[in-house]
Amino acid sequence: MASDTRDRILDALETVLLERGVAQVTLENVAAAAQVSKGGLLYHFKSKDALLAGLVRRLGERATTQRDEAVAAGTSVAAWYLQTPDITAHDDAMELALYRSLLATMRSVDAASPDEIQRTLDEALASWSDNLDAEIDDPVRADMIRLVGDGVYLRALLGLPPIDPARYRKVVARLLAD
Template structure:
């Protein structure tokens, strides 16, 4: 959990509840209790359950964008970043994983604005790859491979063999340079 603002504590509490129970069981009262704030305090920041869920998706986008910006600033290409093996020890990675998983738990098919917001975050990642990789087929291969690595890590599946993973990233990054 983040030890930040009241808004972050509320969103952290929402994440915890979504991960534990799913969207149907999450109430404003439960989120307020989990966050240690009054219901009025929660409503000050998020006037409805929809606003609360959209706030979660917005924070997911902010966290993911910051993570990407930090990686690019450190010299990584977008392709290398997207295909990286998740570092379970890195708090920023864990925050993005929790946020994404919670956001996916919140998309129940009933709230089209929420579903569209989650899709917009995911499509934003696609756009970064499309902008870096000239070949749209290769960009899609990188996206699919990266999604597999990411979701596998979120589900606790064994990571890829480090040497084989390095070679996959190297080959895809070289292919994008052509």
């Protein structure tokens, strides 16, 4: 029950960020959107900064879950990292949830305490990097995969046109070639 309320609060925070913007992120607005009292919100998140850090933490958890499922299905960590987000695939709730979390996190950066949000974001990104580094022997190649994956996802988050799919498949094939 507590995790349901916590998730409902974080879902509400995402909605406020995505639909109304960072200026409207107040404990009162998020509590109202989550249909909990302000005290109920504060039970789970002691401050606005803790709430925003919780959003980033959940982003990391969602990415880890998606990565682990992809690896269990036979996809390499590098191939998972290089995937293009497809939020039009309505049957992939996990991809949509990850996309929403990442977009909301990007919109929250200016609203948070630089220390807490940055530390939480650094931890999530370090986890992704560690997994790539563990799989790829060449650190430069791991960095190239990381940078290309970050760029492709950022293009999608910003609503920019995707790279030509055939050409991108060639990029991925070259990066994944041993």
